[in-house]
Amino acid sequence: xxxxxVLTWTETWRLLLLAGAGLGVLVNTFQGxxxxxxxSIALTCISFAVAFSMIRWLGPVFIKAGLKGKxxxxxxxxxxxxxxxxxCAVVYLLSLIIFIPFxxxxxxxxxxxxxxxxxxxxxxQHIETGRYLHxxxxxxxxxxxxxxxxxxxxxxxxxxxxLLDIRWRHKVLIPAFASIPMLxxxxxDFGVTKVVVxxxxxxxxxxxxxxxxxxxMYMAAVAIFCPNAINMLAGINGIExxxxxxxxxxxxxxxxxxxxxxxxxxxxxxxxxxxxxxFLLPFIGVSAALLCHNWYPSKVFVGDTYxxxxxxxxxxxxxxxxxxxxxxxxxxxxxxNFLYSTPQLFHFIPCPRHRLPKFNAATGLLNTSVTxxxxxxxxxxxxxxxxxxxxxLVRVTKDKDGQIIESTNLTILNxxxxxxxxxxxxxxxxxxxxxQVLCGLLGLFIRHxxxxxxxxxxxxxxxxxx
Amino acid sequence: xxxxxVLTWTETWRLLLLAGAGLGVLVNTFQGxxxxxxxSIALTCISFAVAFSMIRWLGPVFIKAGLKGKxxxxxxxxxxxxxxxxxCAVVYLLSLIIFIPFxxxxxxxxxxxxxxxxxxxxxxQHIETGRYLHxxxxxxxxxxxxxxxxxxxxxxxxxxxxLLDIRWRHKVLIPAFASIPMLxxxxxDFGVTKVVVxxxxxxxxxxxxxxxxxxxMYMAAVAIFCPNAINMLAGINGIExxxxxxxxxxxxxxxxxxxxxxxxxxxxxxxxxxxxxxFLLPFIGVSAALLCHNWYPSKVFVGDTYxxxxxxxxxxxxxxxxxxxxxxxxxxxxxxNFLYSTPQLFHFIPCPRHRLPKFNAATGLLNTSVTxxxxxxxxxxxxxxxxxxxxxLVRVTKDKDGQIIESTNLTILNxxxxxxxxxxxxxxxxxxxxxQVLCGLLGLFIRHxxxxxxxxxxxxxxxxxx
Numbered sequence: 001x002x003x004x005x006v007l008t009w010t011e012t013w014r015l016l017l018l019a020g021a022g023l024g025v026l027v028n029t030f031q032g033x034x035x036x037x038x039x040s041i042a043l044t045c046i047s048f049a050v051a052f053s054m055i056r057w058l059g060p061v062f063i064k065a066g067l068k069g070k071x072x073x074x075x076x077x078x079x080x081x082x083x084x085x086x087x088c089a090v091v092y093l094l095s096l097i098i099f100i101p102f103x104x105x106x107x108x109x110x111x112x113x114x115x116x117x118x119x120x121x122x123x124x125q126h127i128e129t130g131r132y133l134h135x136x137x138x139x140x141x142x143x144x145x146x147x148x149x150x151x152x153x154x155x156x157x158x159x160x161x162x163l164l165d166i167r168w169r170h171k172v173l174i175p176a177f178a179s180i181p182m183l184x185x186x187x188x189d190f191g192v193t194k195v196v197v198x199x200x201x202x203x204x205x206x207x208x209x210x211x212x213x214x215x216x217m218y219m220a221a222v223a224i225f226c227p228n229a230i231n232m233l234a235g236i237n238g239i240e241x242x243x244x245x246x247x248x249x250x251x252x253x254x255x256x257x258x259x260x261x262x263x264x265x266x267x268x269x270x271x272x273x274x275x276x277x278x279f280l281l282p283f284i285g286v287s288a289a290l291l292c293h294n295w296y297p298s299k300v301f302v303g304d305t306y307x308x309x310x311x312x313x314x315x316x317x318x319x320x321x322x323x324x325x326x327x328x329x330x331x332x333x334x335x336x337n338f339l340y341s342t343p344q345l346f347h348f349i350p351c352p353r354h355r356l357p358k359f360n361a362a363t364g365l366l367n368t369s370v371t372x373x374x375x376x377x378x379x380x381x382x383x384x385x386x387x388x389x390x391x392x393l394v395r396v397t398k399d400k401d402g403q404i405i406e407s408t409n410l411t412i413l414n415x416x417x418x419x420x421x422x423x424x425x426x427x428x429x430x431x432x433x434x435x436q437v438l439c440g441l442l443g444l445f446i447r448h449x450x451x452x453x454x455x456x457x458x459x460x461x462x463x464x465x466x
Numbered sequence: 467x468x469x470x471x472v473l474t475w476t477e478t479w480r481l482l483l484l485a486g487a488g489l490g491v492l493v494n495t496f497q498g499x500x501x502x503x504x505x506s507i508a509l510t511c512i513s514f515a516v517a518f519s520m521i522r523w524l525g526p527v528f529i530k531a532g533l534k535g536k537x538x539x540x541x542x543x544x545x546x547x548x549x550x551x552x553x554c555a556v557v558y559l560l561s562l563i564i565f566i567p568f569x570x571x572x573x574x575x576x577x578x579x580x581x582x583x584x585x586x587x588x589x590x591q592h593i594e595t596g597r598y599l600h601x602x603x604x605x606x607x608x609x610x611x612x613x614x615x616x617x618x619x620x621x622x623x624x625x626x627x628x629l630l631d632i633r634w635r636h637k638v639l640i641p642a643f644a645s646i647p648m649l650x651x652x653x654x655d656f657g658v659t660k661v662v663v664x665x666x667x668x669x670x671x672x673x674x675x676x677x678x679x680x681x682x683m684y685m686a687a688v689a690i691f692c693p694n695a696i697n698m699l700a701g702i703n704g705i706e707x708x709x710x711x712x713x714x715x716x717x718x719x720x721x722x723x724x725x726x727x728x729x730x731x732x733x734x735x736x737x738x739x740x741x742x743x744x745f746l747l748p749f750i751g752v753s754a755a756l757l758c759h760n761w762y763p764s765k766v767f768v769g770d771t772y773x774x775x776x777x778x779x780x781x782x783x784x785x786x787x788x789x790x791x792x793x794x795x796x797x798x799x800x801x802x803n804f805l806y807s808t809p810q811l812f813h814f815i816p817c818p819r820h821r822l823p824k825f826n827a828a829t830g831l832l833n834t835s836v837t838x839x840x841x842x843x844x845x846x847x848x849x850x851x852x853x854x855x856x857x858x859l860v861r862v863t864k865d866k867d868g869q870i871i872e873s874t875n876l877t878i879l880n881x882x883x884x885x886x887x888x889x890x891x892x893x894x895x896x897x898x899x900x901x902q903v904l905c906g907l908l909g910l911f912i913r914h915x916x917x918x919x920x921x922x923x924x925x926x927x928x929x930x931x932x
Contacts, residue, residue: 058630065629066532090622100650108654138604141654145611148647149563152618155554159625163531177560181614184566188574188607295865356763461863 019049034105044285051091051289073359077113088286097281146185147316154178154312158305162335179223191340198454229243229334235356238295244310276317296426329443337412356411364424370406474676485515500571510751517557517755540826551772554752559746586739613782620644620778622668624771645689664920692779701822703762710776742783762892795909803878821875831888836872
């Protein structure tokens with residue numbers, strides 16, 4: 001049986017120890033002002049343990065329910081459970097919900113002592129002026145809840161997609177629907193649609209420009225892009241989860257730079273980045289648990305649900321944490337992959353149903369997958385393909401008449417195989433992790449150093465910008 | 467083909483007209499102070515049209531995805547799509563999300579005029595004191611969002627149940643998990659855990675008693691009971707949706723009594739009941755759409771998802787609207803069904819996998835279904851069964867030795883068949899609707915008239931109680 005569904009004794013003890021330690025720490029954070037960051041780390045450990053066990057246990061149940069898929073890049077093409085990202089997502093959502101009182105413990109204490117306690121028989125004129133309530137940060141709570149709502153929406157729609165095999169052109173819009181709660185609460189509760197203008201343009205546009213509804217379009221675009229970008233860089237064991245983990249860890253690193261002692265408190269952006277940390281830590285926990293099962297050789301598949309869910313986590317922290325531009329700098333490989341794919345997405349070049357690299361059973365290595373030109377390309381497309389071939393951005397095969405009969409599929413994975421030659425599936429995944437890390441670090445360097453060339457200041461060091 | 471998946475021309479035009487009219491009204495509510503109630507009614511019409519069409523269109527897709535079931539109470543046992551409640555629920559959730567700006571339009575206008583507009587460069591000390599924000603009712607928004615979160619949670623877990631066939635003892639707890647967001651936000655944001663003491667006990671306990679964490683247990687119990695109660699009164703075409711619709715309409719009727727001109731504004735409970743109306747109206751819309759397809763003879767099944775979802779809608783409005791006791795008065799048939807079932811639930815009497823009435827293909831009528839006593843009952847159980855048989859609360863069959871060999875299953879549907887004799891499936895459903903309406907009206911009468919015997923006042927007429 002290729003999907004044993006019990007934990008080994010070693011695993012059981014380690015997970016129990018981890019979850020127990022997490023629980024102990026968690027309970028102890030209910031002291032003084034509370035320690036939300038510690039509580040979040042503890043919840044992350046518990047989430048890891050729960051997600052790890054649930055994924056193992058639920059394998060056969062998922063297979064029985066028909067949620068299964070064949071791993072085509074293995075000699076025996078084993079059938080393994082699919083859509084396991086949904087389990088991750090549910091554990092994650094529950095841990096974020098349980099975290100709410102920890103996040104606001106200090107405020108609850110403040111609001112319920114010294115006359116803050118609302119009484120049932122209090123005159124309603126007092127309630128309406130909010131005199132007793134002003135110390136509780138309802139805006140932050142609403143923002144947190146709206147992020148949760150968007151994540152839950154994407155999970156519901158993602159499960160629907162995994163079940164019903166929604167068509168490509170409808171799928172793309174799933175994150176758009178899911179981002180509605182976040183955007184609506186943003187509209188109702190914040191409505192900040194001004195952005196800082198780069199210095200060279202300030203003479204023309206002023207220091208700030210109010211983008212109005214364009215800003216909502218921009219946020220929706222970010223929310224649509226992130227999940228689909230992760231869904232597009234897929235096809236080999238572990239790649240979806242690994243890239244998401246790298247992005248999450250780099251975002252966490254960026255967030256940590258806004259915390260004391262690195263940045264003196266109170267800094268206006270500290271709260272936004274704490275918000276981001278609270279969303280990212282449990283995500284890292286459940287994703288790590290999933291990766292243990294999904295890394296080469298995969299015991300489970302993650303499903304579209306995971307890709308949408310992961311992308312939406314990034315969109316939520318980027319948008320509600322007000323650092324969506326920084327976020328996009330960490331998506332450089334995904335953006336490249338998307339742009340590189342466009343000729344196939346818009347059918348200038350034929351697009352087969354699956355473009356993942358092709359497994360060669362004889363060598364055990366992955367080769368590039370190709371588009372077959374049953375009808376030869378038009379002279380213009382042929383010229384472009386020849387040019388790209390010369391630049392080593394694609395590999396074309398010609399017949400004896402010089403007609404193009406095959407060209408490699410336009411994905412970053414195939415391009416890497418064009419450059420590096422056939423390789424093992426896990427080697428390719430490791431290489432992609434390396435690319436993601438390097439691009440991400442470069443992106444953060446650009447964000448905090450080179451951006452000073454076009455903006456007045458890095459918001460990490462100066463107080464007056466949020 | 468027994469599930470045609472296209473709308474007829476008549477249906478198309480009627481639905482387009484309905485949705486178009488709804489949309490027109492909706493857009494026009496963005497005037498003056500806004501008209502949230504009108505907007506909610508308009509959204510209800512649109513939700514009905516969307517849900518009606520989606521259920522029709524998605525039938526074959528659901529069947530292809532394996533979401534299907536056999537209707538055993540029909541001569542041909544047709545196979546029809548299952549879990550269609552999930553479609554309803556998604557349409558409902560989306561309409562509640564889209565409703566947010568309409569619900570708070572007046573407050574948005576108030577908060578963004580006259581210095582209420584937050585500026586990006588405003589000093590953070592101003593933000594923290596909330597001076598610019600106090601007019602926006604963040605508490606209400608948080609409460610609305612927490613209700614939405616709980617509903618989304620129950621939908622995710624309900625779909626999981628429908629897919630994975632979760633065991634009975636785990637299923638019961640699904641609403642408990644789903645109620646966590648609501649209870650946590652209640653804790654963080656309101657914390658009102660005092661209840662009015664009935665007059666005869668006020669001498670001992672005071673006018674109010676603070677139940678503390680017991681109140682949270684009570685709310686969790688309500689949230690667990692409502693969904694499971696609806697899930698338990700099931701088994702014939704249309705019964706789940708019909709009972710939910712009756713309860714929703716009666717709740718709406720109760721809410722309407724707190725609105726002007728019936729109750730003078732401002733009344734402290736008006737806002738709670740408006741909140742309830744906003745949640746109930748679109749629910750009635752999508753449920754009516756589902757009932758069109760699910761009423762005898764069913765073209766689709768609703769799935770556990772619908773039962774959990776419907777029950778959670780009631781739990782959310784009852785808890786967040788502060789009228790959970792009134793809510794329970796509308797659940798009298800469900801409470802009776804639950805209590806009547808307990809001997810089987812706790813296995814004092816054997817409990818077969820399904821207890822729904824049995825279809826007699828020869829007559830086309832539904833008969834009572836029975837438990838077979840392969841091992842004769844103990845003398846005590848036999849005595850109880852004999853007593854119940856005499857009281858006509860159960861029907862037992864004995865062999866020639868006087869040993870009980872069969873007894874009817876303990877559900878309200880079987881009891882009704884014991885009393886009224888075999889009947890058509892739709893007649894039974896109509897009878898149940900009648901029972902639900904009568905019990906509900908009686909319950910509301912008790913709530914507003916007889917409760918005055920043990921409480922000082924009906925909160926509909928007096929100002930000082932919330």
